[in-house]
Amino acid sequence: MSRNRVLTGSRAMVEAIAQEMRVDPTVFVMGEDVGPYGGIFSSTTGLLDEFGEERVRDTPISETAFIGAGVGAAMAGMRPIVELMFVDFFGVCMDAIYNLAAKNTYFSGGNSKVPMVLMTATGGGYSDAGQHSQTLHATFAHLPGMKVVAPSNAYDAKGLMTSAIRDDAPVLYMFHKGLQGLAWMAAPEGASTEVPEDPYAIPFGEARVVREGGDVTIVAISMTVHHALAAAEALAKDGVDAEVIDLRSLVPLDREAVLASVRKTGRLVVADEDYRSFGLTAEIIASVAETDPGLLKSAPRRVACPDIPIPYSRPMERFALPDAEKIRAAVQQTLNRAVA
Amino acid sequence: MEPSKDQLLWMYAAMAKARHYEDTMARAYMEGKTPKFDIGAGLVPGEMHLAAGQEPCAAGVCVHLRAGDTVTATHRPHHVAIAKGVDLNRMTAEIYGRRDGLAGGRGGHMHLFDPAVNFACSGIIGESAGPATGAALAARLQGSDAVAVAYLGDGAANQGAFHEALNLASLWRLPVVFVIEDNAWGISVPKSRSTAVPDNSVRARGYDMPGVHVADNDTLAVFDAAGEAVARARRGEGPTLIEVQTYRYYGHFQGDPEVYRPKDEVARLKARDPIDRLRGHMLDNAGVTEAEADEALTRVRAEVDAAFEFARQSGEPAPEDALEHVFA
Structure with a gap:
């Protein structure tokens, strides 16, 4: 029997990732500070302890390399979840995102797939200025070949993450920093919600x-x-x-x-x-x-x-x-x- | 290359000024953010990356520079900005988000621009390298002997922008010096777990330029390496890569829980504080008196305190000022 608890956005995201990692050995996580730190915006808290360094990998500050590697790993049968710490940082690595991840399925006539989740933090409101506060929803949604989701609350954060991991297309998972329920950043009241313990998926494209x-x-x-x-x-x-x-x-x-x-x-x-x-x-x-x-x-x-x-x-x-x-x-x- | 007494005193003053600045900023930043840390609260907005401990990288290089030389710095820019001579009052007002700031409060602490001394910085890792290379190219095209210095953290040496800029600068023999401030951490990830070589200066070999490693945050060794590199650049002999093993006393940002860091690391580093070591050297070996050193200390502390007072007195920008200066 599934229990509901009130979770923050970040805990809901992490729960979805952990539940998929438990049942699917092809799922792994990589990005900057996703290991002992648990993600700068707490998107991977506790995953290292449960799954170890092989499946929860801190990367160098080399987004072109590790997002490109995510594409390659996905095409080779894995389901990587790759974190781009701030969406603003897409500037150094966009080619791997929009010319590789987004196009390889089409260019292969559907014979290849890129089941990668690229999760990234969006949004301002805490004076982090113009290189760390953008939202950039449309920048990615404009480019064909990627699914783009942006949850507003913990329940959706979990269900959309589960769907993102299971999807055979590259999915850009854009989470707003101010909805994560971080101890050091205020969140609106409705951001933390009741979240069922059991895994569940929210289909994309359903407002x-x-x-x-x-x-x-x-x-x-x-x-x-x-x-x-x-x-x-x-x-x-x-x-x-x-x-x-x-x-x-x-x-x-x-x-x-x-x-x-x-x-x-x-x-x-x-x-x-x-x-x-x-x-x-x-x-x-x-x-x-x-x-x-x-x-x-x-x-x-x-x-x-x-x-x-x-x-x-x-x-x-x-x-x-x-x-x-x-x-x-x-x-x-x-x-x-x-x-x- | 041995620094003169004047150069020693200049470096000491620049380093002491940067240290007092960061320590003052650390306190100012936490005003209104305690007991519970909330990044959106308090007097000073935004993120805050402080450079206490990294002063040798700033002073030991910038002592060789002129106002017409260009410096591009990182997201942790204050010590370098101070050594390059950025207007301290307006820089501090900028960090406070005030009207009299360098950019009227639009840029903040990671986006400090002072064209009067050719200083700029960026919050994006590795993005100092290209612009410094371009400033060096401009100097060449303009027939000037100006040089450019790009500051990078050790983590940035794993970015494509860094490698591409090194190749370009070497290919065109541009007057640029790349200075890696190796503070051992890329936020929470230690260099040993992010970088395939322990010493990034060896990477210079791949781009046919000199690579120099400075150990132990040694101001005099930075002075020596940077003096040679800047002179070489001015002579038109091309770029140099210098990596300085330096220290970061504070967290990656203020509020960083630093769960990743060995508990005794900072105390261990502080025991080898570069400012204390430089002072000892000046007094013991260079004929600097206690009075001269203390005078410098008093002077720069007063300048820093005045800059914070200037910032506090400056008014908030008007909200609709946000719409100005998108285009030149």
């Missing part, structure tokens, strides 16, 4: 309605789900009943869930911590517009990081990153109301 409402649809992912929920609570006091959708994965993208909600509400706000232009927010709005622009009763709005590097100083970083108040204001605009 979740986290709050039902009839007046406006707020589409969010990862950290912005929490901002959206807080905004919805504030809006409820103004008599606005907002529906909040957590996409959970960017690739595949559950456009149907968005359309179903917008059919009901007729109003749309999309929130993403990634940069504003050419991103997830535009993709969602385009999906609605090209399906049936008549669904929208007012112009859709997006809440995202303006097109600037993420600033270091707190007032400027707060200005740049999405929050509940910015989402609330955007919703008010879709309702053609003056913002208080």
Whole structure:
């Protein structure tokens, strides 16, 4: 009988990895500081003790080599889970990701597969500045051949990780630092959730309605789900009943869930911590517009990081990153109301 | 190469200044973050990587440099910035995220830029190597005898950018010096578990350039090796790789639980403190008096204290200032 406990995002991730490692000897973990340290954002805590150094491998600071090696190991029958410590660091190793991992299946006509999980920390909010605070969802989702997931809570963190490990495609598992439940970084209340002990998988491409409402649809992912929920609570006091959708994965993208909600509400706000232009927010709005622009009763709005590097100083970083108040204001605009 | 008395005093002052800076920053950083460490709380924002113990790498190299020479540093940049002469008031204000900072608070502690002394740094491992190579190329193209110095940690020697830059610099015989600060740790991973060779200076051989290893955080040996390398670069004879075995007294970042580190390591390292050793050498062998050394110490401590006061007095930037300076 499966028991539920409240877990942090990081503990939920680690539990999924450990459970898969116990039953599948091809699963192993490598990355920087994943061994004794347990991952800078606690994504591998305790794995070294249980599985040893052969299967939980600290790497040199050589992302091109070890992500490339992950691709090769995956093609040779393993299921590597490779950590890119900060997503911002993709700059030194993108070729292994988007030209190898993402394309080898296609280039082999489906005869080769790359069942690799690349897990990576995203997000700002703690003044780590522009090389350590980006979200970059769209950078990866834009490039064909990779599945891209971004959990907003511990329950999803476990179920999406289990699916990622079992998937035969390369999966980019983008976890927000601020949702990990780290002792040294504040997390929103809803990030830690009840998590069943038994293994379970959450299918990719299934968005979740986290709050039902009839007046406006707020589409969010990862950290912005929490901002959206807080905004919805504030809006409820103004008599606005907002529906909040957590996409959970960017690739595949559950456009149907968005359309179903917008059919009901007729109003749309999309929130993403990634940069504003050419991103997830535009993709969602385009999906609605090209399906049936008549669904929208007012112009859709997006809440995202303006097109600037993420600033270091707190007032400027707060200005740049999405929050509940910015989402609330955007919703008010879709309702053609003056913002208080 | 023997340092003159003036050079000894300059290095001593630069090292003492950097040490006092880091120790002061360590305290300032924890204000508002105790008893429970929360990276988002307190006076000083963001991550904090301190370089106490690594001062010989900064002073022993930068003593040979001029304002027109370029230095690119790492995510642990303060000691090098101080030795290169970066405006200390504005650097400190930047680290405090204040309006009067070098970048008005946009960059912070890992992104310090002072074009007045050709100093820059990056938070990405290994990304000092390419830009220093490019600064050296610019000097060549501009007919100047300026040189460039790239600082890297020992972990960065396993990055592609490092190897590619070494090859390019050697191929074009560019006036650049690569200085690896080997503090034995890449966050939690010891060098012995990340690097196939115990001494990265041997890697110079693969790129047909001199490679020099400096043991035991020895300021005088850094001075000697860097003096030769900088002179060689200025003469147009090409790049040099120097690896300095140095010490890191603090954790990788402030708040690092350091579970990976032997408990007695820092005490052992502090017993061989490079600033104390340099002072001993100056007094015993170079005719420096106690009064001269103390005067230098008093002066640099006052400069550091004034810089922190400047930062504290500087106002917060306006939120919408974030939109400025994306493009030139």
